[in-house]
Every structure is written in C-alpha cells, then in structure tokens.
Amino acid sequence: xxxxxxxxxxxxxxxxxxxxxxxxxxxxxxxxxKGIILYHLFTGDKRFSELKTLIxxxxxxxxxxxxxxxxxxxxxxxxxxxxxxxxxEYALSPLGxxxxxxxxxxxxxxxxxxxxxxxxxxxxQGNQ
Numbered sequence: 001x002x003x004x005x006x007x008x009x010x011x012x013x014x015x016x017x018x019x020x021x022x023x024x025x026x027x028x029x030x031x032x033x034k035g036i037i038l039y040h041l042f043t044g045d046k047r048f049s050e051l052k053t054l055i056x057x058x059x060x061x062x063x064x065x066x067x068x069x070x071x072x073x074x075x076x077x078x079x080x081x082x083x084x085x086x087x088x089e090y091a092l093s094p095l096g097x098x099x100x101x102x103x104x105x106x107x108x109x110x111x112x113x114x115x116x117x118x119x120x121x122x123x124x125q126g127n128q
Contacts, residue, residue, distance in 0.1 A: 025102065028073050033058050033066045038096060039103050041076060045091040075099065 015022055029035050033055060040046060040054050052063055067090060070076045075096035081087040092099075 028075065029099070029102075031066050031069065033062060034070060035103055035106060037063075037066060037070060037090075038075065038092070038099055039107065041090060041092045041096070042100055042103070045079075045089045047087070047089055051090065070096070 029038070036055050036058075037051060040051060046054070048063070048067070051067075052058060052060065055063065058066075067076065067078070071078050071090075074093055077091050077093050079089050079091065081089070
C-alpha cells in the first residue's frame with residue numbers, strides 16, 4: 001500500500017468541476033516549451049533567435065507555435081520594429097510576469113527532483 005503524503009487534505013481548496021483554477025493554469029502553460037519560454041523571458045526581452053539558442057531541442061515550428069499561443073493568451077507581447085531586416089522581440093506582459101512565482105516553484109521542484117533521482121542511482125561497479 002502506498003504511504004499517504006504529508007499534505008493536510010483539510011487545507012486543500014475544492015476544485016470546482018468547471019473552471020478549475022489548476023486546470024486553467026495548466027491550460028495556459030501546457031505545451032512542452034511554454035514554461036521554458038516564460039522562464040527565459042523573466043531575465044528580459046528576447047528575440048526569436050535568442051530563444052531558439054537558449055532552448056535546446058526546440059524546433060523552429062514548435063517555438064513559433066508556442067510563442068503564438070502565449071501571445072494569444074496574453075502572457076507575452078510581440079513587438080515588431082520597423083527596420084530591415086525585421087526585428088521582433090518577445091517580452092512578458094504584466095499578466096505573464098505574474099507567472100514568475102509559479103515557474104520558479106517548478107524550477108525549484110525540478111532541482112529537488114533531479115537531485116533525488118541522482119542520489120538514488122546505484123553506484124556502478126567495475127568489472128571484476
């Protein structure tokens with residue numbers, strides 16, 4: 001039998017069947033790259049090419065789609081500068097800035113989880 005968590009279930013807020021706040025939050029940041037995009041924008045505005053370089057493994061198409069969705073949801077802004085060649089910058093909107101504690105908590109949780117996973121890897125024995 002699985003041990004119960006230390007979470008005090010009496011302190012959990014009920015999640016309504018419709019418009020669950022957790023589901024709403026996850027809907028806004030769901031997608032493989034959205035949280036990582038937001039994380040990188042916390043340090044300042046970025047051009048597309050900067051984000052592509054910072055986010056290892058993202059394809060041009062995936063990054064484009066995720067940026068469009070974040071913009072449509074009001075979490076980031078896209079500014080086009082009227083120069084040749086075109087210059088576009090992405091920045092957090094005021095609403096996107098409110099995601100910072102959530103993304104930072106995810107970062108901290110990920111660090112703790114990765115540390116735990118590394119600590120649980122058995123030592124490799126040499127061939128004897």
